[in-house]
Amino acid sequence: MTSQIVIDPITRIEGHSRITIELDDRGNVHDAHFHVTQFRGFERIVQGRPVHEMPSIMARICGICPVSHLIASSKACDEILAVEPPPTGEDLRRVINLAQVAQSNALSFFHLSSPDLLFGFDADPGRRNIIALARENPGLARDGVAVRKFGQQIIEWLGGKRIHPSWVVPGGVSSPLTADVRDRILAAIPDAIAAVQRALDWYKGALVRWEEEASAFGDFRSAFMALVDEHGSVDHYGGLLRVVDADGEVLEDQLDPRRYADFIGEAVEPWSYLKSTYWKPMGYPEGIYRVGPLARVNVADSMGTPRADEELERFRWRLGRVPGSSFHYHYARLIDTLYAIEKIDQLLRGPEILSERVRSKAEVNRNEGIGVAEAPRGTLIHHYKVDDDGIVQWANLVIATGHNNLAMNKSVLQVARHFVKGDRLAEPMLNRVEAVIRCYDPCLSCSTHAIGDMPLVVDLVAPDGTVLDSLAR
Amino acid sequence: MKRPVLVIGYGNTLRSDDGVGPAAAAALSCDTRAFGLTVLRRHQLTPELAADVATAGRLILIDAEVPDADWSAADDGGGHGEAARITVRAIEPAARDGAASSHHLDPQTLLGLAAELYGSTPRTYLLSVRGTTFEAGEELTDSVRAAVPLVVEAALELAGSITGA
Numbered sequence: 001m002t003s004q005i006v007i008d009p010i011t012r013i014e015g016h017s018r019i020t021i022e023l024d025d026r027g028n029v030h031d032a033h034f035h036v037t038q039f040r041g042f043e044r045i046v047q048g049r050p051v052h053e054m055p056s057i058m059a060r061i062c063g064i065c066p067v068s069h070l071i072a073s074s075k076a077c078d079e080i081l082a083v084e085p086p087p088t089g090e091d092l093r094r095v096i097n098l099a100q101v102a103q104s105n106a107l108s109f110f111h112l113s114s115p116d117l118l119f120g121f122d123a124d125p126g127r128r129n130i131i132a133l134a135r136e137n138p139g140l141a142r143d144g145v146a147v148r149k150f151g152q153q154i155i156e157w158l159g160g161k162r163i164h165p166s167w168v169v170p171g172g173v174s175s176p177l178t179a180d181v182r183d184r185i186l187a188a189i190p191d192a193i194a195a196v197q198r199a200l201d202w203y204k205g206a207l208v209r210w211e212e213e214a215s216a217f218g219d220f221r222s223a224f225m226a227l228v229d230e231h232g233s234v235d236h237y238g239g240l241l242r243v244v245d246a247d248g249e250v251l252e253d254q255l256d257p258r259r260y261a262d263f264i265g266e267a268v269e270p271w272s273y274l275k276s277t278y279w280k281p282m283g284y285p286e287g288i289y290r291v292g293p294l295a296r297v298n299v300a301d302s303m304g305t306p307r308a309d310e311e312l313e314r315f316r317w318r319l320g321r322v323p324g325s326s327f328h329y330h331y332a333r334l335i336d337t338l339y340a341i342e343k344i345d346q347l348l349r350g351p352e353i354l355s356e357r358v359r360s361k362a363e364v365n366r367n368e369g370i371g372v373a374e375a376p377r378g379t380l381i382h383h384y385k386v387d388d389d390g391i392v393q394w395a396n397l398v399i400a401t402g403h404n405n406l407a408m409n410k411s412v413l414q415v416a417r418h419f420v421k422g423d424r425l426a427e428p429m430l431n432r433v434e435a436v437i438r439c440y441d442p443c444l445s446c447s448t449h450a451i452g453d454m455p456l457v458v459d460l461v462a463p464d465g466t467v468l469d470s471l472a473r
Numbered sequence: 474m475k476r477p478v479l480v481i482g483y484g485n486t487l488r489s490d491d492g493v494g495p496a497a498a499a500a501l502s503c504d505t506r507a508f509g510l511t512v513l514r515r516h517q518l519t520p521e522l523a524a525d526v527a528t529a530g531r532l533i534l535i536d537a538e539v540p541d542a543d544w545s546a547a548d549d550g551g552g553h554g555e556a557a558r559i560t561v562r563a564i565e566p567a568a569r570d571g572a573a574s575s576h577h578l579d580p581q582t583l584l585g586l587a588a589e590l591y592g593s594t595p596r597t598y599l600l601s602v603r604g605t606t607f608e609a610g611e612e613l614t615d616s617v618r619a620a621v622p623l624v625v626e627a628a629l630e631l632a633g634s635i636t637g638a
Binding site: 060131135144149152162163 | 515
């Protein structure tokens with residue numbers, strides 16, 4: 001009788017991790033953990049660097065969502081410089097941020113998760129891949145390629161390159177938008193919207209097949225957190241934080257995200273390099289909350305764009321005002337993507353979008369800055385402290401995937417208890433355990449960051465697993 | 474209408490010799506003989522490239538190659554100004570994708586995706602440059618840097634720009 005099941009690596013997610021499932025003597029699931037096995041150390045790397053380098057350095061945390069880090073980092077730098085970007089500069093930052101959301105959400109839904117959704121969680125693993133997806137439903141696969149390309153192309157046109165663009169800078173953006181680029185993006189919008197709409201129609205028709213999964217894939221009561229604007233609509237760039245409970249009742253509203261440390265705590269567990277954040281009023285580990293597309297649709301009163309609002313209404317009619325199952329991240333992610341494309345269209349039609357005033361400049365005027373934005377996966381926080389010369393002394397990053405760590409671990413345990421039977425292991429059981437992680441679309445390269453000092457612990461372990469000696473420094 | 478030749482140089486420019494693909498693509502972009510070629514520099518091969526690949530008449534990929542465990546720098550001149558080894562091989566579409574992650578693809582899977590989605594794949598060549606180091610760094614090693622002009626020549630020849638074919 002096995003006592004521990006290890007799933008290593010977890011496939012079709014970004015980054016490196018594994019899941020361990022502990023079984024009791026009767027073969028029932030006793031406990032489960034999601035272990036993030038990457039370590040980065042950006043908080044130490046940036047110490048001693050000039051603050052104006054921070055957006056470029058931080059963009060290199062990730063190759064999937066570098067723009068999110070550019071945005072949050074630049075906003076932190078704005079604080080340190082004590083500047084506000086000109087309105088056009090802010091709108092252009094919003095455009096590239098939304099393009100990031102569209103392409104990253106498309107990657108998650110169409111390429112990483114849809115093989116399970118199309119073929120089923122019991123399908124032959126040899127079929128659950130992008131080629132088989134293309135063969136089985138070429139329309140869906142083409143739409144995924146199209147939406148990814150749409151988002152990546154905007155990032156390249158604005159930022160100069162698709163990975164680690166450098167256009168977003170402290171104070172705004174480095175160059176104005178040309179009419180040519182604006183028109184190219186606008187011309188691409190109808191097809192992008194149509195692609196997402198087709199995916200939504202397919203998904204809504206297929207959702208009924210996954211009732212069992214939806215009831216076990218992280219279906220629990222938790223709070224949800226996201227940025228909203230002054231109208232209570234989704235806001236990926238600015239706004240204030242709102243936290244709602246599992247019934248949709250507002251726990252906190254109009255929270256200045258720069259005071260995040262007052263209400264968000266960070267904890268570390270020895271079995272993962274991923275920090276766990278928690279809602280301080282509820283303590284650790286009870287203070288579970290979720291962020292990302294599902295949180296955004298649960299927290300906001302509305303999306304703020306017409307088609308996305310229509311889809312949100314259908315979403316709520318079908319699933320309730322605040323659906324608690326993490327399975328519904330997939331559905332929310334598509335609505336999030338639709339909103340992003342519609343919002344890009346709205347922003348580009350603004351009368352001042354071609355203004356050449358896109359950047360405010362100043363020297364260091366404050367010794368601390370905090371920048372917050374909604375990344376594709378949820379709320380992202382960059383917090384820096386600098387000396388009077390603008391040299392970084394300290395940095396803290398709170399990543400979306402970290403906000404979801406407690407929820408992901410709870411979800412893995414729930415799925416394992418529902419589907420995994422230790423006396424008759426089958427691959428589809430383990431696939432479902434992996435698949436619940438995919439609901440959250442974690443970005444593990446982004447997510448592993450330090451708090452405080454990082455001790456070095458060396459264990460001397462015997463072949464049977466007994467720890468013979470341990471040294472810590 | 475003649476379909477374009479697409480050249481994609483890909484790799485991580487922050488991992489020393491892994492950046493040879495983008496470096497060679499950049500050098501190719503500056504060569505007047507490359508007029509008419511579509512040259513892209515990418516970090517990785519990603520699914521959305523399938524749409525570009527499907528419309529190409531010929532595809533040339535440029536990437537770094539990790540040396541075998543028993544390789545030594547002396548095999549490629551050991552930094553004495555000699556260029557790193559370049560290999561050229563034809564690539565066929567994959568029938569299935571065996572990668573654990575689908576946000577980046579190998580050349581065969583990219584071709585397979587283009588074939589499935591758009592019914593078309595170009596004749597494809599992979600130009601591999603054997604790298605010396607893949608540690609953090611923005612510079613190419615001497616032997617790999619010396620290989621870049623040779624990669625450009627090879628790419629132009631494969632593209633038919635020299636022979637006019």
